[in-house]
Each structure stands twice: as structure tokens, then as C-alpha cells.
Amino acid sequence: MITEFFSIASAVATDPYLLGLSALGTILGILMGCLPGISSTMALAILLPVTYAMSPLAAMVFLMAVFSASVFGGSISAILINIPGTPGAIVTQLEGYAMTKDGRASEALTYSLFSSTIGGIVGLIILMLVAPLVAKAAMQFRSPEFAMTTVFGLTMLAYSTPGSTFRGILSGVIGLLCGMVGFDLVTDVPRFDFGTSALQSGIGLVPLTVGLFGLAEVFRGIEGGVKGARKTPKLGTLVPSFEKVRRLWKTILRGSALGAIIGAIPAAGSAIAVAVSYAQEQRFSKRGNKFGTGVPEGLAGPEAANNACVGGALVPLMTLGIPGDTMTAVLMGALLIHGLRPGPMLFAERPDFVASVYVALFLALLLTVVFGFLLVRHFVRLMRTPDHILLVIIAMLCVVGSFAIRNNITDVYIMIAFGVIGYVMNRLDIPVAPLAFGLILGPILEENLRRSLIISDGSWLVFIERPIALTMLVLSVSALVFPLLQRAKILASNLKR
Amino acid sequence: MSENSSGFGPKNQFAAGLFLMVWSVIGWLSLIGSPALWVNEYGVDPGPSLLPIISLTILSLGALALIGTGALQTLVQQHARTRYWAMLIKGSLMPGLFAISLIVYITLIDVVGFIPMSAIFSITWMYILGVKSGNRTYSSLLPLVAIGTFIGVGLIYFVFLYLIGVPIG
Numbered sequence: 001m002i003t004e005f006f007s008i009a010s011a012v013a014t015d016p017y018l019l020g021l022s023a024l025g026t027i028l029g030i031l032m033g034c035l036p037g038i039s040s041t042m043a044l045a046i047l048l049p050v051t052y053a054m055s056p057l058a059a060m061v062f063l064m065a066v067f068s069a070s071v072f073g074g075s076i077s078a079i080l081i082n083i084p085g086t087p088g089a090i091v092t093q094l095e096g097y098a099m100t101k102d103g104r105a106s107e108a109l110t111y112s113l114f115s116s117t118i119g120g121i122v123g124l125i126i127l128m129l130v131a132p133l134v135a136k137a138a139m140q141f142r143s144p145e146f147a148m149t150t151v152f153g154l155t156m157l158a159y160s161t162p163g164s165t166f167r168g169i170l171s172g173v174i175g176l177l178c179g180m181v182g183f184d185l186v187t188d189v190p191r192f193d194f195g196t197s198a199l200q201s202g203i204g205l206v207p208l209t210v211g212l213f214g215l216a217e218v219f220r221g222i223e224g225g226v227k228g229a230r231k232t233p234k235l236g237t238l239v240p241s242f243e244k245v246r247r248l249w250k251t252i253l254r255g256s257a258l259g260a261i262i263g264a265i266p267a268a269g270s271a272i273a274v275a276v277s278y279a280q281e282q283r284f285s286k287r288g289n290k291f292g293t294g295v296p297e298g299l300a301g302p303e304a305a306n307n308a309c310v311g312g313a314l315v316p317l318m319t320l321g322i323p324g325d326t327m328t329a330v331l332m333g334a335l336l337i338h339g340l341r342p343g344p345m346l347f348a349e350r351p352d353f354v355a356s357v358y359v360a361l362f363l364a365l366l367l368t369v370v371f372g373f374l375l376v377r378h379f380v381r382l383m384r385t386p387d388h389i390l391l392v393i394i395a396m397l398c399v400v401g402s403f404a405i406r407n408n409i410t411d412v413y414i415m416i417a418f419g420v421i422g423y424v425m426n427r428l429d430i431p432v433a434p435l436a437f438g439l440i441l442g443p444i445l446e447e448n449l450r451r452s453l454i455i456s457d458g459s460w461l462v463f464i465e466r467p468i469a470l471t472m473l474v475l476s477v478s479a480l481v482f483p484l485l486q487r488a489k490i491l492a493s494n495l496k497r
Numbered sequence: 498m499s500e501n502s503s504g505f506g507p508k509n510q511f512a513a514g515l516f517l518m519v520w521s522v523i524g525w526l527s528l529i530g531s532p533a534l535w536v537n538e539y540g541v542d543p544g545p546s547l548l549p550i551i552s553l554t555i556l557s558l559g560a561l562a563l564i565g566t567g568a569l570q571t572l573v574q575q576h577a578r579t580r581y582w583a584m585l586i587k588g589s590l591m592p593g594l595f596a597i598s599l600i601v602y603i604t605l606i607d608v609v610g611f612i613p614m615s616a617i618f619s620i621t622w623m624y625i626l627g628v629k630s631g632n633r634t635y636s637s638l639l640p641l642v643a644i645g646t647f648i649g650v651g652l653i654y655f656v657f658l659y660l661i662g663v664p665i666g
Contacts, residue, residue: 050656050657050661053661164505166559166562167513167563169555169559170517170555170556170559170560173552173555173556173559174517174520174556176548176552177520177524177549177552177553177556180548180549180552184545186539186542186545187539187542187544187545189531189533189534189545190531190533191527191528191531191534191545191549192524192527192528192549193527194527215599218595219592219595219596220592222591222592222595222626223588223589223591223592385645386627386630386641387626387630388622388623388624388625388626388627388629388630388645389623389627389641389642389645389649391622391626392618392619392622392623392626392645392649393619393645393648393649393652393653395595395599395622396615396618396619396649396650396653397653399599399602399603400653400657400658400663400665401657403603403663403665404657404661404663404665407663407664407665409603412603413600413603416596416599416600416603419596420596423589423592424516424589425516427585427588427589428509428512428513428516429505429509429513430513430516430517442548445548446547446548449543449547449548450542450543450547450548453541453542453543453547454541454542454543457541458541458543487566491566491569494570494573495569495573
């Protein structure tokens with residue numbers, strides 16, 4: 001893998017096209033991440049269609065840059081205007097915005113950029129070390145293990161989604177059903193197509209994700225009250241004070257390690273990692289009682305954890321084919337569009353591609369530092385763009401982007417339909433992310449479920465007789481039953497009253 | 498994580514259950530209306546109807562559970578009168594209009610062309626939303642809308658139609 005890493009790295013570094021793509025992805029990632037109302041997932045979903053005409057390597061270089069840079073972008077808005085651009089930046093605003101109010105916005109951005117970069121590099125190293133080992137272990141997996149791992153991934157993703165686990169699971173089931181629309185791959189029998197040719201080729205991932213994560217957010221923005229131009233603070237010099245950064249090295253390393261480990265747990269996500277890191281730093285810091293007033297440790301630790309999560313979240317995606325969060329779900333969609341199926345076989349069959357993911361992430365981290373320092377003032381200026389301009393442009397991007405994948409107007413109608421569905425689900429407090437996971441993981445689940453039953457001659461015991469499959473099944477059932485028991489308990493006490 | 502710890506009201510439970518029930522009814526109708534899915538000629542392969550049946554059963558039971566919980570909670574808290582439905586519909590009016598205008602927009606792109614149609618869509622909505630955002634005068638809003646439209650439509654045209662060659666409009 002090391003040989004492949006360096007050979008791909010030299011190929012990318014000497015290719016102006018790939019370097020340019022990475023630079024463009026980084027700039028767009030920071031920009032979209034820092035614009036309030038555009039999350040990293042939305043940025044990835046909107047920009048995914050652009051990569052359709054690219055080679056898999058070029059697409060990965062571009063998308064990894066958007067992915068990684070948007071995480072830092074999300075911190076800019078959290079620090080400067082107290083609006084986290086990504087879920088992982090929720091904690092950043094606590095100390096970051098306090099520093100901004102204190103006239104130390106530049107200092108906060110410097111800490112954020114340095115910690116993010118170091119966190120990202122640590123996450124990448126952990127990804128490079130752990131992923132081959134997990135992939136090797138996963139090589140022992142057969143259809144029953146894969147089927148149950150997919151079920152486990154779906155239930156965990158529903159469990160970790162904000163809101164109700166129960167509703168998350170039902171949302172995931174809708175995703176599974178959407179994934180079954182069109183011809184069955186084994187028997188060629190049409191399903192859920194309602195006799196229309198438009199649905200026979202299935203529901204594409206891009207129209208669905210663009211609708212759910214892009215257009216639905218536009219609807220929410222319109223509903224929630226459109227904001228005018230925002231005021232942003234003036235920035236001083238963004239020259240890093242190495243002495244100040246040096247004093248934080250332990251904090252940054254702790255946050256990085258935590259972020260990478262938590263990020264690697266399927267569905268744990270960056271929001272959990274930053275919360276744990278913040279709590280830990282509060283405990284370790286001599287100024288723990290002053291947290292919330294602009295203490296650098298409270299900013300640097302979670303920021304490192306947030307970016308280390310990027311590498312960590314790629315572990316389950318690359319090795320098991322299970323996205324760790326919504327962002328990696330969209331990335332997985334990109335891989336599938338380019339004919340690459342993440343999982344242990346990817347390591348065996350396409351080590352060059354796996355290495356290119358590492359290189360793309362490394363390059364994105366380096367370029368985020370460069371563009372972060374050079375262009376942050378311009379990004380901040382763009383943050384003043386009023387919502388009524390942004391929302392309309394995003395809506396048009398959603399339309400053209402979903403059309404661009406197959407040059408098919410049906411995809412645009414599907415995108416609008418899922419935009420409306422996503423909006424309605426949001427209003428009804430039904431999480432939308434599991435729906436996208438269901439669409440992605442549905443075909444994998446069905447293929448492995450049916451294959452397992454064919455192997456076992458129709459016996460469902462195959463999922464109980466194999467230890468790994470059984471473990472996954474037990475964990476999945478626990479994630480399902482636990483909230484239901486809690487609910488029944490609360491309902492019973494309500495009835496008693 | 499649980500239902501009630503998230504503080505869902507009975508009407509929210511009921512509405513969410515209804516929404517999911519609509520999905521499950523549509524799914525069952527489609528499944529029942531496809532005789533090819535029910536034939537038993539796939540040998541040891543459980544067939545293409547296995548996962549749809551499992552999924553739809555889970556969805557139907559889940560939807561029923563939410564509707565039932567909503568109904569039960571309404572019985573328990575009969576006094577809790579809220580304007581939930583009215584608020585739900587009122588809040589969705591503007592996004593609904595936006596969705597309808599998007600359908601009109603993409604339908605007319607073929608007739609009018611991408612740039613003029615996008616400009617009309619963009620100017621109209623940037624203006625309406627700008628007015629909605631308040632504290633803007635007519636004279637200050639128009640230049641901003643014009644610049645926004647020029648940059649937005651121009652960028653999309655340049656990237657998607659010119660560079661990538663997407664044949665839209």
C-alpha cells in the first residue's frame with residue numbers, strides 16, 4: 001500500500017489537472033462549508049453530479065477535497081457568526097464565537113485551521129493503518145455476515161440520527177423500498193414501477209440525495225424566515241503564532257486520536273467526537289471552569305477531533321462498505337456511480353484506488369491550510385451573501401445537477417419529489433438521513449440476504465449459526481428493542497397518571 | 498433517542514404515522530398489483546418479493562404504532578388543544594409554492610431556453626424572498642437581485658452547460 005501511495009501521490013502531484021481539481025474542490029468546500037445553510041453533505045450532494053464525467057481518480061480527488069475542506073469551512077461560520085456550518089462544528093462555536101466577541105476572531109481561526117489540519121493528518125494515518133487490517137478481517141465475511149453487517153449499519157445509522165430511533169428505522173425502510181424500485185437484478189422482474197418506464201431504471205442516488213439534502217434544506221430555509229446580509233467581524237493578520245500553537249500540542253493530539261477512533265465507529269459521527277473531546281479538554285485544562293469564555297483548548301481539541309473524524313469515518317466505508325455518516329454515504333454513492341464498490345474486495349482488487357483516496361485526502365488537507373490562510377478574508381466576505389440570493393441559486397443548482405447525471409428530466413422530477421418528501425419528513429420529525437442510507441445499502445442487503453438463503457437452502461438459521469452474523473444481528477435487535485422498551489415504559493407511566 | 502424523550506406531540510405522532518402509512522399503502526398496492534412477484538418459480542432463491550414484503554410489513558406496523566400512540570396520547574391529553582394542523586399547512590405554503598414554481602421552471606426551460614427561464618425564476622424568487630426577509634427597500638433590493646441572478650445563472654451556465662456540456666434548455 002505504501003508503494004501505491006507514493007506512486008499515486010507523485011502522479012497526482014505532477015498532474016496539473018488533478019492538482020487543479022483538488023484546489024477547486026478545496027476552495028468550493030471551504031466556501032460552501034462556511035455559508036450558513038449549506039452543510040458538508042449538501043455541498044457534496046450538489047457537487048457530486050459535476051464528477052460524473054470525470055475518471056474515478058479525478059472524482060475522488062475533487063470530492064475528498066470538498067469533503068475535507070467543508071469541515072473547516074463549517075468552523076468558520078461557527079467561529080465568526082455563531083452558526084455551525086456542520087454538525088461537527090457545534091462545539092466550535094462555544095469557544096470560537098466567544099473569542100470572536102472578544103476581538104480574537106483571527107486567533108480562533110488560526111487555532112481552528114491548525115488543529116483541523118493536524119487532526120485530519122492523524123485521522124488519515126489511522127485510516128491507513130487500520131483500514132487494511134479491518135479489510136483483511138472482513139475478507140473472511142461471506143453473504144450472511146455482509147447481510148447482517150448491512151442490517152447493523154442501517155440500525156446504527158438510524159440509532160445515531162438526531163431524533164427518534166424508531167422513526168429513523170422506518171425512514172431507513174422507506175430507503176430500502178426506494179432502492180428496490182425498478183428491475184430486480186436477479187430475476188429481471190419489475191418492482192414498484194407502477195407501470196411507468198420512468199421508474200424502471202430505479203431511483204438514482206443523486207436525485208434522491210440532492211433532493212433530500214439540498215432542495216429540502218432550501219424549503220426549510222424559505223419556511224424558517226429568510227435572513228438578510230449578515231455582519232461578519234473584521235479579521236486581523238492570520239499569521240500563526242507558533243508559540244501559542246505549540247502550547248496546544250497535547251490538546252490537539254488528544255482530540256485527533258479521539259476523533260479518529262470515534263469516527264471509525266459506524267454511525268458515531270463527528271458530533272459525538274467533538275462533544276467527547278470538549279468534555280475531555282474541560283477536565284484536563286487548568287482553565288476548565290472558564291470554558292465558554294474563549295479558551296483555546298476548548299476550540300483546538302474539538303476542531304482536531306472534527307477533522308480526524310474524516311479519516312475515521314472512511315474506515316467502515318472503505319473496508320465494510322458501510323457509510324459512517326451522511327457525508328460518507330454521499331461519497332459511497334460517488335464510488336458506486338463510478339463502478340467502484342467499497343468493501344474488503346476493493347483493497348484486494350484496486351489497491352491503487354484505495355491509495356488514491358489517501359492521497360486525495362492528504363492533498364486536500366494541505367491545500368485547506370494554504371487556501372485557509374490565503375483566502376479566508378474572501379470567504380468571510382462571501383458569508384455576507386443574503387439568504388434570498390443563496391437559496392434560489394442552490395435550488396437552480398439542484399435542478400441542473402440532478403439533470404446532469406443522466407441528462408434525464410425524470411431525475412429532476414424525482415429530485416423535486418424527494419425535496420418535498422425530505423421537507424415533509426423534517427416537519428414531521430422523521431429523520432431523512434436513514435432514507436439515503438437505505439437506498440444505498442438496500443441492494444447490498446437484498447443481494448446478500450437472498451444469497452445467504454440460497455446457500456442455506458432457505459434456512460434462516462444461517463444468520464444465527466455464524467458467530468459474526470449472530471453478533472451483528474443481536475446488536476441490531478438491541479438497537480431496535482431498546483428505544484421501544486423505553487417508549488413503552490414512558491407510555492405506561494403516562495397512562496397511570 | 499426514544500419517541501417521547503424527543504417530545505413529539507400526539508398530533509405529530511399521528512401525522513408521522515399517516516405519512517408512513519401512505520408509503521406502506523402505496524407499496525402494498527404496487528406489490529399486490531405485480532403478479533410476477535408472487536410466482537414461485539425461482540427455485541431456492543426466495544425471490545424478488547422477499548425483502549419488499551419484510552420492509553412493507555415493518556413500515557406498516559411502525560406506521561400503525563405511531564398512529565396508535567398518537568391516538569392514545571390524544572385520549573390521555575384531551576385537553577391539549579393545539580393548532581398543529583393549521584400551523585403545519587400555513588408554514589408549508591411558501592415552500593409548496595416554491596416547489597410548484599420549480600416544476601413550472603423545468604417544464605418551461607425546453608420552451609423558453611435555460612438562460613431566460615432561469616433569469617425569470619431567479620429574479621422572481623430572489624425578489625419575493627428578499628421582500629420576505631424585510632428591512633430592504635425596493636431600490637436596494639433590485640440591484641442585489643440583478644447581481645445575484647447574473648452571478649448565479651452565469652456560474653451554473655458556465656460550469657454545467659458550457660464546461661460539462663449538459664444539454665438542458
